[in-house]
Amino acid sequence: MERHHFEDDLQALKQRLLTMGALVEERAHQAIAALIHRRLDEAEAVIAADKEVNDFQIEIDDRCLKLLALQQPMATDLRLITSAMKINADLERIGDQAVNIAENTIKLLPQPPLKPLIDIPRMADIAEKMTRDSLDAFVRKDAELARSVLTRDDEVDQLKDQVFRELLTYMMADPGTIQRALALILISRNVERIADHATNIAEDVIFLVEAKDVRHGRENEEVEK
Amino acid sequence: MERHHFEDDLQALKQRLLTMGALVEERAHQAIAALIHRRLDEAEAVIAADKEVNDFQIEIDDRCLKLLALQQPMATDLRLITSAMKINADLERIGDQAVNIAENTIKLLPQPPLKPLIDIPRMADIAEKMTRDSLDAFVRKDAELARSVLTRDDEVDQLKDQVFRELLTYMMADPGTIQRALALILISRNVERIADHATNIAEDVIFLVEAKDVRHGRENEEVEK
Numbered sequence: 001m002e003r004h005h006f007e008d009d010l011q012a013l014k015q016r017l018l019t020m021g022a023l024v025e026e027r028a029h030q031a032i033a034a035l036i037h038r039r040l041d042e043a044e045a046v047i048a049a050d051k052e053v054n055d056f057q058i059e060i061d062d063r064c065l066k067l068l069a070l071q072q073p074m075a076t077d078l079r080l081i082t083s084a085m086k087i088n089a090d091l092e093r094i095g096d097q098a099v100n101i102a103e104n105t106i107k108l109l110p111q112p113p114l115k116p117l118i119d120i121p122r123m124a125d126i127a128e129k130m131t132r133d134s135l136d137a138f139v140r141k142d143a144e145l146a147r148s149v150l151t152r153d154d155e156v157d158q159l160k161d162q163v164f165r166e167l168l169t170y171m172m173a174d175p176g177t178i179q180r181a182l183a184l185i186l187i188s189r190n191v192e193r194i195a196d197h198a199t200n201i202a203e204d205v206i207f208l209v210e211a212k213d214v215r216h217g218r219e220n221e222e223v224e225k
Numbered sequence: 226m227e228r229h230h231f232e233d234d235l236q237a238l239k240q241r242l243l244t245m246g247a248l249v250e251e252r253a254h255q256a257i258a259a260l261i262h263r264r265l266d267e268a269e270a271v272i273a274a275d276k277e278v279n280d281f282q283i284e285i286d287d288r289c290l291k292l293l294a295l296q297q298p299m300a301t302d303l304r305l306i307t308s309a310m311k312i313n314a315d316l317e318r319i320g321d322q323a324v325n326i327a328e329n330t331i332k333l334l335p336q337p338p339l340k341p342l343i344d345i346p347r348m349a350d351i352a353e354k355m356t357r358d359s360l361d362a363f364v365r366k367d368a369e370l371a372r373s374v375l376t377r378d379d380e381v382d383q384l385k386d387q388v389f390r391e392l393l394t395y396m397m398a399d400p401g402t403i404q405r406a407l408a409l410i411l412i413s414r415n416v417e418r419i420a421d422h423a424t425n426i427a428e429d430v431i432f433l434v435e436a437k438d439v440r441h442g443r444e445n446e447e448v449e450k
Contacts (some may be wrong), residue, residue: 064305064307065307068293068303068307069299069303070302072297075295078290078293078294081287082290082293082307082310084308085310085311086310086311086314088313103317111427136400166402168403168407171400172350172400172403173405175396175397175400178393178396178397178403179393182393182407182410185407186414189411189414212437
């Protein structure tokens with residue numbers, strides 16, 4: 001296969017990763033919407049859709065392996081493909097977290113709402129945006145955008161701690177709230193993990209764009225040629 | 226570089242992954258020991274050692290990238306190296322979970338013990354053994370051993386549910402136990418995630434050894450040549 005086809009294949013790979021990213025982001029959004037609007041059917045739809053995400057992961061992994069085997073790429077292209085494999089794994093795990101949110105939501109639904117949800121949806125908004133931006137940063141090789149994702153992870157951690165403290169107060173004041181508060185705490189951890197995966201993706205992008213900077217001082221010249 | 230050196234490099238790569246595996250397994254063991262024996266110094270040592278794990282991950286990733294760039298391996302060797310990159314990421318995240326266990330332990334220590342710990346140490350024993358076996362399966366290309374790791378993940382999930390139910394009972398009976406029970410629930414989730422990462426590694430090994438089986442029916446012939 002010629003260079004021309006190789007470039008097309010790399011573009012197609014990026015496009016598939018973006019589509020996979022949009023898919024898992026949509027699943028996470030749907031899981032949080034099921035929580036907010038107390039929709040059992042939506043929560044079940046997220047769980048049912050997991051196979052689609054897994055099939056997507058396998059397809060993208062195959063693309064990467066074939067590109068590595070057939071094209072024997074060097075330097076930047078090589079790092080692009082190995083980064084794509086790692087990002088693919090993180091996206092699949094974001095899909096897993098959407099499933100976890102849906103499962104925890106299903107446990108909550110038989111009981112009346114504990115409180116209006118504010119911080120968890122806010123955390124989820126940030127985590128979704130982080131996922132989208134980390135992928136945009138990958139496609140555009142934009143290290144600055146990737147760095148902005150890393151910064152936002154702290155914000156998510158702070159919200160997670162705030163959610164924890166507030167729900168702890170509920171539990172201490174009224175043991176009747178314990179089960180619901182626990183489910184919400186676990187959901188906030190699921191959202192936190194989505195943000196962690198977006199952070200992993202952003203770190204991969206920074207390595208891809210600025211290999212020498214991230215691995216401070218280590219010599220990668222053999223790979224760079 | 227000749228074939229001869231390439232084989233040596235692959236052996237060295239496997240050896241480094243095993244050493245990294247032993248390192249993170251030891252960190253997880255130390256974190257659980259700190260919890261059981263209520264040792265602040267041990268918990269702090271786990272947190273302090275995280276940089277060592279991260280440096281290890283970077284070194285192994287570099288090895289993989291160099292092998293891909295310089296050797297342009299095909300078929301099985303290619304899959305071996307890309308699997309090594311994925312396994313490396315899972316090992317690093319097992320190290321992160323050891324740190325999380327240590328951090329949750331530090332929150333527990335100022336308070337008297339809630340109960341004798343039985344299920345969490347048992348979960349941790351299984352998760353550690355799963356990590357070790359998944360790596361042995363990788364080095365020996367032993368799909369059967371890898372499959373046995375997958376089976377044990379269910380056992381860990383059952384123990385996690387048991388821990389959750391028991392601690393919930395404590396919390397409902399006495400709000401004074403809520404904070405400690407919560408910390409223990411989070412620790413049990415950290416251990417569960419170690420088992421999940423071992424499961425990921427085992428799945429990678431099965432793909433490595435039996436690519437066609439795992440990706441049921443998909444044609445990988447271009448990669449196989």
